[in-house]
Amino acid sequence: MSAKIDRTLAALADPARRRVVELLGQRPRRAGELAEALRLPAPAMSRHLRTLKQSGLVEEAHPEFDARVRIYTLKAGAMAELKDWLARTEEMWSDQLAALKAHVEKKHG
């Protein structure tokens, strides 16, 4: 497990940030839109977005027509390492349960 997974997990530890990731998974959104959806004051939303940016989960863009507007999007592949870890853990338990099954059924067979 790497520091990168750690940052991903720390960022996702907060329910508000998990909701933001879910919403951004649907489509890119403005900060104001996210604050409204989560019923959070703008400064609180800014802090969450900063954490998500630092963790590499989310990135920020400005539309060409207005540099003051910030649009947030979910970064491609951001969850890949975490997903990979989950896959390996799943594989470990599948393997171990198969081994347990073989052991028990040999004893009881």
Add this chain to the structure above:
Amino acid sequence: MSASVLVSLRIAAPPQAVFDAFTQDIALWWRANPMLQLTPRGDGELRFEPGEGGRLITMLAGGKEFEIGRITTWAPPHVLAFTWRQATFPPDRSTNVEVRFEPIGEGTRVSVTHSGWDAIPQDHVARHGFPLVLIQQRQGAQWRAGMAALSARLG
């Protein structure tokens, strides 16, 4: 969003027998996998100290002991839960494993839920870089073949 893993399997023995084997015989059935090592020195010999608060430890070659976790629920023959830390995890990271043993016909359905990644303290930030020793190609196809061979053997 939930970051958890659920794996279940049916075993042809009653829940009590499966619970006992899970907790008492873990050194016999645990299969070390070089791709998924619990510690950089291998998996060692695992052992549960029975009862809530008991430890799950592994004895490594050379006599060194590593604590994987502690039992949080000990309810034979239904539920066993324990915390889980691999040696490669950051120092204050721990996850949770819950094992359920449900009677199904003459046998038992064993389900393992491994979770806790989304319950990490908010201020937790990695202070160290940890080697990602486990990043390897998945060997899914290989173990699936192994499972198929196993069920064929067990009939």
